[in-house]
Amino acid sequence: MTEKKQPSKKTTKLSRPEQEIQAGDQSIAVGGSVTDSAIIHGETIVLADRFWRDLKPALPAEKLREATAAYLAYLTDRHYYLSLKGMGVSDRVPLRLKLLDLYVPLKARLELPEGETWKRDISLAGRDIATEEQEMFNLGEPVPLLKVLQKHSGVIVLGDPGAGKTTFVKYLALRLARGEGKKIGLNDYLPIILPLAAFANAITSRDIRLDDFIAEYFEGIGADLPVGPMLKEALKAGRALILLDGLDEVRDISLRNTVVERVVDFFAFHRREGNKFVLTSRVVGYRSVRPSAEDLVECTIVDFEEDEIEEFVKYWTTALEKQAQGNTAVARADAETDRRELLDAIQQNPGVRQLASTPLLLTILALMKRQGVSLPERRVQLYDQYVNTLLSTWNRARSLSGRAPGRDIDELQTVRILAPLALWMHEVSPGVGLVGREDMRRKLEELFLERGDVSPHQAARQFLIDVREHAALLLERGPGEYGFIHLTFEEYLAAVALALLGQGNPAPIIEVLSAHVGEQAWREVTLLTIGYLGIRQQLPKVAGEVVEALVNNQPGPPGEAVVLAGDAVLDTWPGGVSPQNKEYVIQALIDTLQDGSIRPDLRRHAGLLLGRLGWRPGDLDRFAEISAGEYQAGIKKEAKEVPYNYFIGKYPITNIQFARFVKEDGYHTQEYWSHNGWEWRTGKFDARTLEAVAHDWLEHRPLAKRNIPYYWHNIELSNPIVPVVGVCWFEAEAYCNWLAKKIVAVPEGYTIRLPRDGEWEFASRSEDGREYPWGEGFDKTAANTWDSDTKGSGLGGTTAVCTFPAGVSPGGVWDMSGNVWEWTSSWYDEDKKYRVVRGGSWIGYQWFARSSFCNWSIPLMFNDDLGFRVVIAPKDL
Structure with a gap:
């Protein structure tokens, strides 16, 4: 008998997070308007009293209160406005936009991103995942970043440059400094925000604990007030939220390891009292120093989706017009016009839409749109326009400050300095972009000398003064340290220097x-x-x-x-x-x-590139003929027979093939659909009448009136030459009916349909009953499964259907092991609630990819690893 997987109750998936974050009986609209006035001194005194009221610190009450008030006022003043240094607009009006007016909640996945993943059901940060966590977070699905922090003692927030990591910690610090901790589910924690690069610099010259460094770092904020001891008291009381920003900015790998060790020791000790921790890092360079501690979880910020982009644009245009014109009807009308225009520019231009995926790049786009710049499709053009805009703003500010216009402030000449400077920075500090003042000064002198400047020493000195006073692309990022406003622009200018070098x-x-x-x-x-x-x-x-x-x-x-x-x-x-x-x-x-000798993730990447570059397998629409015969079925290899010849698709149906069905109104033509399929398609289908077990699934996955596969918004899952996924059984059935009308050379008595269970298995394992289509034993080079990666952590998604020649069956059929589960026309159970699916998938283990393994799915399911292929076979009787 064929080996089967037993049905079990599915875990209910989380619904898409709402705009509001619930915290007990409190709720706030994150990113909405906040009070117009900053916290005044009296209010900080009240907050200070509230913070310490139930505690018994060792410090004198009056000094403690004043130190706390001074510290909270500092945090509020420091982070109240969004930092837009170097992003000035052409009307020369400085932007003072409140961070809380513009903040859009971030979402994250509790996993490392593609290429740096581990098995989802094994561990996070070196520990097993509890059942309740799997139910809450549903690994792999984006969840609100705040929810992760509410649940755990410590969160490591990973993300690409510009993903919003630093803004997130500033947002937390500002909320807590304003006494709004309960509104975001964090109660009355005292925020301590610290750049890890500063701590790393300190331990290069002396051995200092993180506790002591925190006290030193903030000692100058309150003049003669005991701010440092006050922070230590907060840690002792378990009422601190420690925000450690920029692990990736610690350049030296051995030093980064030391920093991580100190941070882990610090976390392990202070979490016992109830303190919470956030540590941020870029993904690059993180894996080699991954911290591991109890209740310290890793999560990766995901790109903005359409709703986050629309939310940001709404907040941005509203805040901008409100600042320019006040809270008037005219301002609101202008904001609405600006909102529509900016969204149109983003949504109608694929290149621009891709650049709108992170908060930083979206901010840049919004600023450029305000300056009247048309938004180009290509990154290199966007960066070129953005750099020129910043340099124009910077040089204008330098001129207004008393510098005479001339060669020194010419944008082209400035690029001729900044570009080789960026290349040098990238060579000496790759991926980090921080260099010391003296190294920077010496390099600038060298560059001004090469340019023929009469006084390179003076030119370099003035350049650094301009950087400090009129920060734009390049800025002083810390005491005696310089870097570009974002690593992206160091990379771009380094590229400019290389191009000019040639x-x-x-x-x-x-x-x-x-x-x-x-x-x-x-x-x-x-x-x-x-x-x-x-x-x-x-x-x-x-x-x-x-x-x-x-x-x-x-x-x-x-x-x-x-x-x-x-x-x-x-x-x-x-x-x-x-x-x-x-x-x-x-x-x-x-x-x-x-x-097969090349790393599997690179092979996958090559396939995705081929699909986007327009290449298609020449035999994509062809079928392989399977002659009638007996085969050994199931794990027990019982003899079974397919008494007729049939033809099975050489590949699973790809997105480019399914696109023809969509383009020809397949979703809107009732004749292609069965009765139940059309009921589902038109939103009238009641799952409880046929698929009672699907009710929970339907609550969290919109079904009615869908016109395209569910995952076609995903640039990788919708690649033209990977299998189509996100289609339920009824969609697969409708595609077969549509294709049957398109192919005229179908033998008499035959039709195009989904394969029966036996037809699929016979095509996969052939007459000798082999374990996998290629033979006995799993071969990592022959299939896309969770075990196919060299690290045993999966490839991160579907692969082009022609990726694995070593996995082709004896009959010439590709991809029958791994990549995607494939729908069949056979029922799994006598009650006819489940359909058989075959072949394993990219997120399934090799065990599931055996030719004998028989799985099941409810016909309404449309997962990101569930597709189908078709057969030309005798009509059902």
Whole structure:
């Protein structure tokens, strides 16, 4: 008998978080308006009294109260307004926008992102996941970041540059400093916000505990008040929220390990009293120093989706017009007009929409739109416009401060200084972007000397003064430390320097970039360099030569250079490289895709690139003929027979194939749908009449009147040459009925339908009853399962259907093991509630990908690992 998985009650998934965050009987609309006045001294005294009222600190009451009040006032003054340094608008009016007016709640996944993942059901931060946590968070689904912090003693917040990590900790600090902790479910904690780079600098010169450093760091805030001892008392009382920002900014790996050890010791000791902790870091470089401690969880900020973007734009335009015109009807009308225009610019331009995925880049887009700049599709063009805007603002501010206009403040000449400066910073501090004052001064002197300046020492000195007084792209990020306002712009300007270094000759560019293939910190620089050559400098021949050199020389780990070249072509196409360059890279990507010796995640990336570059397998729509015969079915290998010939799709149905059904109004043509399918399609279907077990699922996944597969908003899951997912059984059935009318060469008595269970198994394991389509024993190079990654942590999503030639069945059928579960037409149970699904998936273990394994699903299910393939077979009797 065929081995089957027993049905069990499904865990109810969380619904999409609402705009409000519930905290007991309190609720607030995060990002909504706040009081117009900052906290005055008397209010901070009241908050200070409230904070200490139930505690018995060792400090004198009056001094303690004054120190607390001074500290809370400092935090409020420091973080009340959103930091927009260097992002001035063209009307020269300084923006003073309140952080709480603009803040949009962040969501995160309780896992590392794709490429740095672990098994979802094993552990987080070195400990097992409790059942109640799985039920609450439903691993893999985004949840409000605040909810994670409410639940745990410590949260490590990971995210890309500009994802909102630092703004999140500032938001927490400001809420708590204003006495609004209960409104966000954190009660009366005292916030302590600290850059970890400052602590790292301290321990390079002396051995100091984090407790003592915190006291020292804030000792100057309250003049002669005991702010440091007050913070220590808060820690002792278990009433502190420690916000440690920027682990990734600790450049030296050994020093970063030391910092992590100190932080973990600090956390393990102070969490016992009830204190809470937040630690932020970029993903790059984090895995090598991952902290591990009881109740310390890791989560990754997810990109803004449509509702977050719309929310941000609404808050932004409202706050901007309110500042400019007051709270008037005219201001509200103008804000609505600005909101619609900005959303249209984002939603109608795919390139701009991609750039709107993080708070930082969305802020940049909003500022550029306010300046009347048309928003380009490509990152390199956007960064170019943004850099020019910032330099214009910066240089204007320098001129207004008394500097005479002239060569010194020319934007082009400023770029000629900043670009090589950025490249030097990226070489000496890759991925971090912080350098010391003296190193910076010496490099500036060198650059001004090369430019022919008559007094390079004075020019460098004045440049640093301008940076400090009129911060723009470059700013003083800490005592004696300089960096760009965001690493993105260091990377862009480093790319500009490399492009200028070549002067039309690709050889020096190829030499530099080749030396860094496989280094994450240089990936974006490489892409932007090629983009700058091909698009900004309009040298597609030179850009193409760089791309082809990466393919030919293949520096770095196997497959890395080819995939990098593919990313560069996608980034610059069309126009940035020639059609010949594109075809050359496509062929190299095909070879990489199907090379079992190359790292599986790179093979997956190659397939996604091929799909986006327009390549399609030539036999995508073909079928493999399966002759009638006997086969050994199930785990016990019982003899069964398929007494007729049939034809099964060589591949599972891909997104590009399903798109034809959508384009030809398949969702709106009733004749393609069964009665129950059309009832579901039109929103009239009551699950309880046929699928009672589906009720909980339906509560949390909108079904009615859906016109496209559920995951087509996801750029990877909707890739043209990966299997379509997010389709229920009725959608798969309707597709078969549509296809049956499109293919005229169907043998008489045959039709196109979903395969029966036996037909699928026979095609997968052949007459000899093999364990997997390729034979006995699991082969990581032959299928996309959770065990296929070299680290045993999955590939992160679906793969192109032609990725695994080693996994093809004897009959020439691809992808019958792993990638996606496949619907069949067979019922799993006698009550006809469940349909059989076969083949395993990208988030299933190798055990489930065996040809004998029979799983089940309710027909209404539409997971991100559930697809189908079709057969041409005898009509059902």
